[in-house]
Amino acid sequence: MAAIQERWLPVWDELAPFRSGRPDDDRPTKYVLDMFPYPSGDLHMGHAEAYALGDVVARYWVQRGFNVMHPIGWDAFGLPAENAAIKRGEDPVRWTYENIAQQKSSMRRYACSFDWDRVFNTCDPEYYRWNQWFFLRMFERGLAYRKDSNVNWCPNCQTVLANEQVVGGLCERCDTAVTKKKLTQWYLRITDYADRLLDDMQQLEGAWPEKVLLMQKNWIGRSVGAEVQFAIEGRDEPVTVYTTRPDTLYGATFFVVAADSDLASELAAGTPAEAEFTAYLEKVKNESELDRLDASRAKTGVDLQLHAINPVNGERIPVWASDYVLADYGTGAIMAVPAHDQRDLDFALTFGLPVRVVVEAGEDPAVTGVATADDGPHVNSGPLDGLDKADAIDRIVDILRERGTGEPAVNYRLRDWLISRQRYWGTPIPIVHCPACGEVPVPDDELPVRLPPAEGLDLKPKGTSPLGGAVDWVHTDCPRCGGPALRDTDTMDTFVDSSWYYLRYADPQNDEEAFDPEKVRRWLPVDQYVGGVTHAILHLLYSRFFTKVLHDMGMLDFTEPFTRLLNQGMVVMDGSAMSKSRGNLVRLSDELAVHGVDAIRLTLVFAGPPEDDIDWADVSPAGSKKFLARAWRLSGDVTSAPGADPTTGDVELRKATHRAVHDSAVAVESLRFNVAIARAMELVNATRKAIDSGCGPADPAVREAVEAVAVMLSVVAPYTAEDMWSRLGHEPCVALAGWPDVDPALLVEESVICVVQVAGKVRDRIEVPPTISEDELRERALAAPGLVKALEGRGIRTVIVRAPKLVNVVPA
RNA sequence: GCCCCUUUAGCUCAUUGGUAGAGCGCUCCCUUGGUAAGGGCGAGGUACCGGGUCCGAUUCCCGGAAGGGGCUCCA
Numbered sequence A: 001m002a003a004i005q006e007r008w009l010p011v012w013d014e015l016a017p018f019r020s021g022r023p024d025d026d027r028p029t030k031y032v033l034d035m036f037p038y039p040s041g042d043l044h045m046g047h048a049e050a051y052a053l054g055d056v057v058a059r060y061w062v063q064r065g066f067n068v069m070h071p072i073g074w075d076a077f078g079l080p081a082e083n084a085a086i087k088r089g090e091d092p093v094r095w096t097y098e099n100i101a102q103q104k105s106s107m108r109r110y111a112c113s114f115d116w117d118r119v120f121n122t123c124d125p126e127y128y129r130w131n132q133w134f135f136l137r138m139f140e141r142g143l144a145y146r147k148d149s150n151v152n153w154c155p156n157c158q159t160v161l162a163n164e165q166v167v168g169g170l171c172e173r174c175d176t177a178v179t180k181k182k183l184t185q186w187y188l189r190i191t192d193y194a195d196r197l198l199d200d201m202q203q204l205e206g207a208w209p210e211k212v213l214l215m216q217k218n219w220i221g222r223s224v225g226a227e228v229q230f231a232i233e234g235r236d237e238p239v240t241v242y243t244t245r246p247d248t249l250y251g252a253t254f255f256v257v258a259a260d261s262d263l264a265s266e267l268a269a270g271t272p273a274e275a276e277f278t279a280y281l282e283k284v285k286n287e288s289e290l291d292r293l294d295a296s297r298a299k300t301g302v303d304l305q306l307h308a309i310n311p312v313n314g315e316r317i318p319v320w321a322s323d324y325v326l327a328d329y330g331t332g333a334i335m336a337v338p339a340h341d342q343r344d345l346d347f348a349l350t351f352g353l354p355v356r357v358v359v360e361a362g363e364d365p366a367v368t369g370v371a372t373a374d375d376g377p378h379v380n381s382g383p384l385d386g387l388d389k390a391d392a393i394d395r396i397v398d399i400l401r402e403r404g405t406g407e408p409a410v411n412y413r414l415r416d417w418l419i420s421r422q423r424y425w426g427t428p429i430p431i432v433h434c435p436a437c438g439e440v441p442v443p444d445d446e447l448p449v450r451l452p453p454a455e456g457l458d459l460k461p462k463g464t465s466p467l468g469g470a471v472d473w474v475h476t477d478c479p480r481c482g483g484p485a486l487r488d489t490d491t492m493d494t495f496v497d498s499s500w501y502y503l504r505y506a507d508p509q510n511d512e513e514a515f516d517p518e519k520v521r522r523w524l525p526v527d528q529y530v531g532g533v534t535h536a537i538l539h540l541l542y543s544r545f546f547t548k549v550l551h552d553m554g555m556l557d558f559t560e561p562f563t564r565l566l567n568q569g570m571v572v573m574d575g576s577a578m579s580k581s582r583g584n585l586v587r588l589s590d591e592l593a594v595h596g597v598d599a600i601r602l603t604l605v606f607a608g609p610p611e612d613d614i615d616w617a618d619v620s621p622a623g624s625k626k627f628l629a630r631a632w633r634l635s636g637d638v639t640s641a642p643g644a645d646p647t648t649g650d651v652e653l654r655k656a657t658h659r660a661v662h663d664s665a666v667a668v669e670s671l672r673f674n675v676a677i678a679r680a681m682e683l684v685n686a687t688r689k690a691i692d693s694g695c696g697p698a699d700p701a702v703r704e705a706v707e708a709v710a711v712m713l714s715v716v717a718p719y720t721a722e723d724m725w726s727r728l729g730h731e732p733c734v735a736l737a738g739w740p741d742v743d744p745a746l747l748v749e750e751s752v753i754c755v756v757q758v759a760g761k762v763r764d765r766i767e768v769p770p771t772i773s774e775d776e777l778r779e780r781a782l783a784a785p786g787l788v789k790a791l792e793g794r795g796i797r798t799v800i801v802r803a804p805k806l807v808n809v810v811p812a
Numbered sequence B: 001g002c003c004c005c006u007u008u009a010g011c012u013c014a015u016u017g018g019u020a021g022a023g024c025g026c027u028c029c030c031u032u033g034g035u036a037a038g039g040g041c042g043a044g045g046u047a048c049c050g051g052g053u054c055c056g057a058u059u060c061c062c063g064g065a066a067g068g069g070g071c072u073c074c075a
Helices: A002-015 A045-063 A079-088 A092-109 A125-140 A190-204 A210-220 A246-251 A262-268 A274-285 A289-293 A342-351 A389-403 A517-523 A538-552 A588-595 A597-606 A621-637 A651-669 A673-693 A700-714 A718-727 A774-782 A785-791
Strands: A029-034 A067-069 A144-154 A159-161 A179-188 A223-232 A239-243 A254-258 A302-309 A316-322 A333-336 A406-411 A431-434 A438-441 A475-477 A484-487 A528-532 A565-568 A571-573 A752-758 A761-768 A796-802 A806-811
Touching (some): A045 A528, A045 A565, A045 A571, A045 A673, A045 A700, A125 A144, A210 A538, A223 A246, A239 A246, A262 A302, A262 A316, A274 A302, A588 A597, A597 A673, A752 A785, A761 A785, A774 A796
Parallel strands (some): A029 A067, A029 A528
Antiparallel strands (some): A223 A239, A223 A406, A431 A438, A431 A484, A752 A761, A796 A806
């Protein structure tokens, strides 16, 4: 096996069958993309699976005559390089590029069908320059902005995190409990695109996993309701609340503002409750995100001893501050309707506040402790009495609008994307802070703002950007007034890098612009994207956002970047994720050494549907190897010459061949690669039989079959296939041999077995032509001996005929 | 708590409103001049359980069980 690998690698290097940028290439195009890897160490089992799957698709479309762009690059910015620098004093640049070289050489041996002419790394200044360029365009459009806010803070990584990077209150990267910190940070206004991110999912219906679409939908969390203004006694400005249930306005018995909002501090100032509030706020600030997420914990709050006025009935209701209301959702203040909202009810019961039912829907919540959210006739609600929910909402919105105290509103769970990071190994934010001019963009012709060398910088996480230590780099002149100014010292979230890399592949060397729109038009959108489900929200949502922004800038003519998405499963061992600490790590390099590249690829692809997890304990690379050897041996048995006319060959074997070629193509196109391989295995078995005990090795049908096997295998086991192709007397590459044409005549069966049933039970089988008429079939079936016997002379009530496969006789 | 998916041979999975299949594994036989291998034969199924529709349900519908996944103070 090793010998075969060594034989063909140099040949493929020479012939470069997967180069997609030849100027005279007039094949139609396809774009197959694997999510690019992060260069931490060498490739592992997960990579091996993902790239084997992507390769099947890419190689298949090449066989079908397409010019396939199947690029690779490296997602090379990020914390591991920095951590290696901190722990072992390595230079992040060297560490990163060495790992890339290592992975690249492993990919070559793994025979990935990448177009090596298109490689780039996101840490190349030639690439991140365009991150900065896009940032500046967004800044000009008001889509990139800085604001002071309570942000997610990971005390371990010592950096801020985007909402998407907080999973269940923990840092996505290191599982540390996330806290809040008030900081001024850069954001991208993804919320402006919330509706389009939602609506455009229609384009992806059926082409992306249902699960991913659902997760994105939940994440965006569009909610429709109304904003209602409440006057506050002793304050000029009214306070607006957001509610999805304006119809329950008459049931509002108190009012709550988020304790950590500016509004709360403002309202508390000067009240007798101020001291109590300040103490409470201190406590709230120290809570971790994890604490806050525990919905079952007791409600807490402070009575601000103020009153809000219900705009519809003039009722005075008490104003409280609590941490169960979020400062950054809606307006940071709510009207509390305890009868019909569980959280409000819990709060009311804790503090002895009144509960008033306004929708008749079951038991009294004040007694049961369970708020009712169902529809029902409204009561205690003045003009809404008797109406159901939908009508009551319409009515109350009309009333509020008339009085100018409210209007319909939409809110999203999605927050703007926080992109500043207080870390070294990322794209510098191209902004200069000038004491006179404020935030000044670095002019385009001064891009890229290069990362200063790590040498001499303190990269240890300490809560402020390491770039601040690069004194010469930080101090600069203001591009606007020329006065002394300071560079922004934060770097961009690395998800910015991956939000547009798929566009750069179409034009990777361009140093005039991020990409030539013409080239992008030729290749994009991506026809098939392959990657892990871990990116269901983060990377995929951000990429969709970038695509829409660039579309609005006139740079793209499509609005969704990835036409079809495949989320491959994980490779696990004995039912759980592989890890060194668990002691169940299977090393890819070991497996490759024992079984060879082809057997490992085949094992991964054949293990099951690609989206399912693979338990390495359940699969058999040795079995894969055995199958490949069995297929390979066929190529030595063929005795007819290349070009032998198959039409004179054995018809039964030819049928098996054409059926297999047809079925496996259908399977590949619907991403059921394991099925495609099963079909190839069946053909290998049929061919073996034909050679040993059928038409014999000289029959041209045998050559046709074996050549078909070689081409089918070429998409998953390239070394074996290439060697077979060579033994069959052909020049390389089998990868470009072309998928065999299917003769439809050979797919038609000459006769089929028809089942003859009595009352649904099979009593006989008869062989009939597939084109048999219903009448003819009925007649023949009724004469079948098994049927006559089963009927035992009973009469017949009905005969159901489903030509040509079945006849069912219902006896009287 | 809410929502979604899955359940077919020992294992991993195909398939189908009408005969339930493949690979691996297993049994046995042949080969011993392809041999740390090769060829062949075979066993193995109440298609999770219970109801319904239908001439006929593993498939469609309803309910339940088991396993997996997602969301969860977002007003």
